[in-house]
Amino acid sequence: MKLEIVAQKLNLKQINEIAQVEVSSGYASDLLSDVLARAKNGALWVTNHKHTNIIGVAVMLNLAGVIIAGGVEPDAGTVEKAKEEKISLFTTDLTLYEVVGRMYELGIRGCC
């Protein structure tokens, strides 16, 4: 499913330009080392973090995008890096659990 369709269906708040990419899978975790070890290329990652490090992780894994859940606003540096690195970044007031459930309903599965 295209990232922009997912963003639309989940009513995500778009922080920067949405990349024209396919979402290949989903991942949810707040342990960055766990994400680095297990999330796959093309995954849409849901996290509660707002720190610049999330963009570092997204670039390293070539993720489809990052959703910051729980009504948390990203740090200014995070927004800047997301734009620079062309990593699609979203926020939502939904909790992480709720976002993941709705992604699953759309047919997005985990990667392993």
Place this chain on the structure above:
Amino acid sequence: MRELSMHILDLAQNSIAAGASLIEIDVIADTVADTLAICIQDNGSGMSSEYARRVLDPFTTTRTTRRVGMGIPMFAQAARECEGDIEITTEKGLGTKIEAKFKLSHIDRAPLGDVATTLMTLIAANPDIDILYKQACDGREFVLDTREIKSQLDGVSINENAVLKWIVQYISEGLQTAAAIP
């Protein structure tokens, strides 16, 4: 990371990449001040002040295979999530010291983890690099100095299986009896 010892391993590997011959690791807990300080100091090539300023940014790395380095940024984040912070002191040619402070009782503070295996892994892969590990809790202290061990080994390599086995046991027992951190 799930355990602080994984950060220690990661930063020690930075020291090794920087050509260090000695790595000093201090893990100091103080239950009264409610602090946990982790300090990794090496005599490697150090960083320029300009590079050191950028090193907390994940888009700073000396790697040539990729553009992103998460080691120090993740360590800094771990400390800051626990009401702590990180301080980096370095000079080109002289070495680097990275010190992170955590609130010891903070609910998000990761456990220290398996220090014995972490140190054993470092020693096994880098027998020529010396490690001085100190762990203390409220003044009670455990120290491991590979230079001392080597001087007793009489030519036997420190990464012989039997020696490594002994080291793991020595550290595990020493930490439990002398300097367990709550």
